[in-house]
Amino acid sequence: MDGMDSETTGADSLVRTLVKGGVGVTFANPGTSEMHYVAALDRVQGMRCVLGLFEGVCSGAADGYYRMTRKPAATLLHLGPGLANAAANLHNAKKAGSGIVNVVGEHATHHIKYDTPLTADIEGIARPFSHWVKTTATSQTVAADGALAIQAARGAPGQIATLILPADTAWGPGGAVAETPATPAPATVAKDAVVAAAKALAGGNSAMLFLGGESLTARSLDLAGRIAAKTGCRVQAAGGTAKLARGAGRVQVLRLHFVIETAQQQLQGVKQIVLAGAKEPAAFFAYPGKPSILTPEGCTVSKLCGWEDDCEAALQALADELGATSLAPIGVAQAKRPDKPTGKFSLDGLGQALGAVLPEGAIVVDESVTTGRGFFPFSAGAPPHDWLNNMGGSIGFGGPVSVGAGVACPDRKVVCMIGDGSAMYTIQSLWTMGRENLDICVLIFANRSYQILYSQLSGVGAPNPGPRAIDMLTLDRPTLDFVKLAKGMGVEAAAVTDLDQLNKQLQYAMSTKGPYLIEVVM
């Protein structure tokens, strides 16, 4: 370091820029090329560092953190492969509109050309998963690049900004700490769109307000309920909801179902769809002979606002236009919990057990896949809570997003529901829950198969799987023991085999702080 003041390295200028720009958490899995950056994290006050044992935990945690705070967190990743390991949950975050600042280490600029083992095309890896990608050129400019990354991440919707940091731009002399430029406010929706939407929804029950993104906040839903009170229109949420406000006192919505035929029933008879923060209803997957777009024949689709717009303001303008603002919203959930269920497991029973105990302010992270699809009615009247879904369809989302939600909201209980197959992609998230003592109850629904694929195999026209196909859908040989896995990572756990045991375990989990895993052996 030639006697240089280490507090003025490029890495220090970048960390200070991040802290100044409101990025106060780094979900990290560093390596050698990031060691100067780690040293700077050590020196600079104001950045919380949370270690993940796998990079997909870090990126998913940043997604969860953004969803709960609307503020980007940083990740710290080790060159191309570290970024690649983070990529699946970056994909999910990108589809959820979550802003993240990825800091990705790279070899020193003079070292890259020797194509040593970890050399890779980091920008190429970043591009499919990022809105903004830059390799910083010098230690003097890295702070300014960091500020641009924060600005990008703060966009509406949030963006994935990937800043690639050659080691010499971290260890060389830093420039001034940079001020993050303001992010433009989300666009206000034009009056024309509001008037058109008001007209479209006048169709009453044959019209549908189709909600996504920021149209699923408590306030947006309240406005939607008033609009429905005025017009008689249906109110429907998109299939994926990054964060949905639910519970007693809030306007209830159902999500568009994953199964095409069920979704088509939900949309049956609709002649006008008005999109607010959502895209036109589409099937998750394609199937032979089935449609991709689920809008009924002859139905007109118009857009009130996109997910990039100020959806709450657009819905307010629409309610005003309709003279609905002062009406009482319809569809408001009354406070009411189901009785605790008893006996053998059933899907409804699981939903009831959850609805019976879900505490006020809970954050439900839902990667329950086939098991949890019908849970909504049983928790509609539970105390107000948020419900987070996987927006990108890449499984291995639940544990990591729960980590981020837990870091973001230490005073709220996180309930993380995962299928056994999904849980294994990022099972390392349990260790970070233990390390940070996050208040997360993990529910593993262990049906010991990729249950969804059984129906899918039949859905694609291959209804009678033989032994080689079945072998790729089953997880029961050997049996996964999630209690052992959790304890192996320092998280207390128990298995339950009926609803009575589940009630007891849930009650324990809800009444204590810290991570706890319940394996529901179905």
Add this chain to the structure above:
Amino acid sequence: MDGMDSETTGADSLVRTLVKGGVGVTFANPGTSEMHYVAALDRVQGMRCVLGLFEGVCSGAADGYYRMTRKPAATLLHLGPGLANAAANLHNAKKAGSGIVNVVGEHATHHIKYDTPLTADIEGIARPFSHWVKTTATSQTVAADGALAIQAARGAPGQIATLILPADTAWGPGGAVAETPATPAPATVAKDAVVAAAKALAGGNSAMLFLGGESLTARSLDLAGRIAAKTGCRVQAAGGTAKLARGAGRVQVLRLHFVIETAQQQLQGVKQIVLAGAKEPAAFFAYPGKPSILTPEGCTVSKLCGWEDDCEAALQALADELGATSLAPIGVAQAKRPDKPTGKFSLDGLGQALGAVLPEGAIVVDESVTTGRGFFPFSAGAPPHDWLNNMGGSIGFGGPVSVGAGVACPDRKVVCMIGDGSAMYTIQSLWTMGRENLDICVLIFANRSYQILYSQLSGVGAPNPGPRAIDMLTLDRPTLDFVKLAKGMGVEAAAVTDLDQLNKQLQYAMSTKGPYLIEVVM
């Protein structure tokens, strides 16, 4: 399916093409968009399907399979995020010269434009990790594309070929099964290069034959030993060796050390380096004030053959040119095992314990990072075995590559040595070991830290880490319990806390078949 004969789908034509082209194993983690392909795997004889719970297990397994068989295996991956999860071990495989055929599902061609949750730029994701990328256009042409993928994967060195399979090209009517075009044989090295190498090595002890790739087979090493007998040159292996033939009766080589100063000592006094299947010696990482290229000042570097050439033939030609072929090779390891060590753990003691029991034909997969760097001398005289290293530096390589080696060589014992930090990236590989009952002894060296990063932090000029930095290097809060983790995935396991216990456990593991994990609590 409109009454179509399902045995003539595009998927069937592709699976048959793979089997016909010698691709007999698929390491799979499929999803909905791959269900027709799964159905075809079910119908077509001759393809072994091995399920992984995480895609990085599949790609690493394909790497290990190729290293042991020189034949590409296939992976089956679920759209862009599935490919992304496989990418880090594809990076390692690419750097190792391992040929792999990735079959990546994609939405049906008509569905992609709706940008549903799993839609991503799959070609963009594939490109940084692949030599060959193609999205197949129709179900009629998918078989021919598959044959081209096999041809690419079979190149010298092996290539990563990624075939993207829109669902309708799998479910639509298939064309004819395709014949895989021949792959050109590796180039024969020109006479000029052989003559020049012979001249360069005449310098005796100031000359070095620097070996990588196919120059590390038993036959190549034998030739190198004869060349050294004739010329007095040094023989040195590159830092990374995809597969190194070792043990009694084989010519011993040491790898170039990871630590720059130690590597520089290995190269001290060398005036001529002749590369055979290796690149010029370079540092793994860059450090402030240290060189990237490790060739001593004034040393001339010339190339006998690259990793794309027929290295064994080149070394034979060189030996012939020098009149060395009939000489006895020098540096041949004599059959000799160390005594079983006793007492507390030491790095040398661990090496001795391994050398004392390593069975004939063992396949050592080495991701022991800091722990195992000095193990070579203790196993040099063990019965003949192969030693596989991480060529791409992306950790999480050991378990998956062991899976592939175990599938490839069911009659050989695989010894998988992993650091605790490394093991956690792809810990799911244990489950596949259990499922397939692979004959793998997993040794976890649990120093409960990213030990390598301590030295690296100091090496980059940050010698006194504070609490936030230390927090990102330690794995002891909570403690990882690998015995519980293994049992949670159906693999028997035990922890050992001294060398005597380790000896006993190793003896048990070597004398029984099937997966077994030993946690070495250091």
